[in-house]
Amino acid sequence: MYKRQFQHSIIKNCVNLAKYPLTLPGDSAWNDTIDGIRQDLAREGCAILSSFILPEALVRLEAESSAMAINAYYRTEMVNAYNIDINTVLPRWHPGNLTMERGNAFVARDQIPSTAIIQQLYTNPLFQSFIADCFQLKRVHELADPFSGLVLNVIAPGKEHPWHFDTNEFTVSLLTQSPEAGGLFEYCPHAHPHSSGRALQRRQRCSQGLT
Numbered sequence: 608m609y610k611r612q613f614q615h616s617i618i619k620n621c622v623n624l625a626k627y628p629l630t631l632p633g634d635s636a637w638n639d640t641i642d643g644i645r646q647d648l649a650r651e652g653c654a655i656l657s658s659f660i661l662p663e664a665l666v667r668l669e670a671e672s673s674a675m676a677i678n679a680y681y682r683t684e685m686v687n688a689y690n691i692d693i694n695t696v697l698p699r700w701h702p703g704n705l706t707m708e709r710g711n712a713f714v715a716r717d718q719i720p721s722t723a724i725i726q727q728l729y730t731n732p733l734f735q736s737f738i739a740d741c742f743q744l745k746r747v748h749e750l751a752d753p754f755s756g757l758v759l760n761v762i763a764p765g766k767e768h769p770w771h772f773d774t775n776e777f778t779v780s781l782l783t784q785s786p787e788a789g790g791l792f793e794y795c796p797h798a799h800p801h802s803s804g805r806a807l808q809r810r811q812r813c814s815q816g817l818t
């Protein structure tokens with residue numbers, strides 16, 4: 608009983624339950640929300656859950672993230688969207704020839720306090736059930752890797768996390784701090800690293816910022 612209340616308190620204190628009823632799994636409101644997210648995922652391959660975090664929790668989220676950022680691992684590198692050696696010999700037309708500077712830093716999971724909102728959400732059964740249902744999965748599991756299961760991305764002014772293909776089945780990103788300017792998040796629907804033809808050309812145009 609205590610554990611259940613604790614699970615609920617984290618969610619109630621942080622999540623906009625009027626829009627995302629995480630405490631009511633299987634309820635009609637839950638199903639309606641999940642249906643909408645699934646439709647976005649089916650159409651675009653991406654769903655944006657706007658105003659997911661309550662405004663008061665957002666202030667705490669930002670403060671926690673800023674405090675953690677001092678432990679970030681910084682290493683600027685030249686990369687391509689495929690995260691393969693940039694010296695790999697590729698056909699001239701291949702988008703992998705386009706190199707970009709990766710300037711984002713990381714705070715690994717072992718450096719994120721257990722009390723932090725992102726750590727509590729990541730381990731919360733209600734949040735996990737919600738995420739699993741969005742992706743039509745029975746359940747999701749925490750990554751056993753103590754470092755990369757949960758990562759705080761730190762992008763300093765003027766730096767960027769350039770175009771890349773995620774290699775995992777799906778990704779859940781939470782914006783912890785609004786930028787003062789810029790901060791554009793770009794996503795290219797239906798682009799697959801092994802596809803060809805129009806999708807490949809489209810990906811190349813995206814890499815070059817041509818949409």
Ligand SMILES: [Fe+2]
Nearest residue numbers: 771772773778
């Ligand atoms: Fe990614």
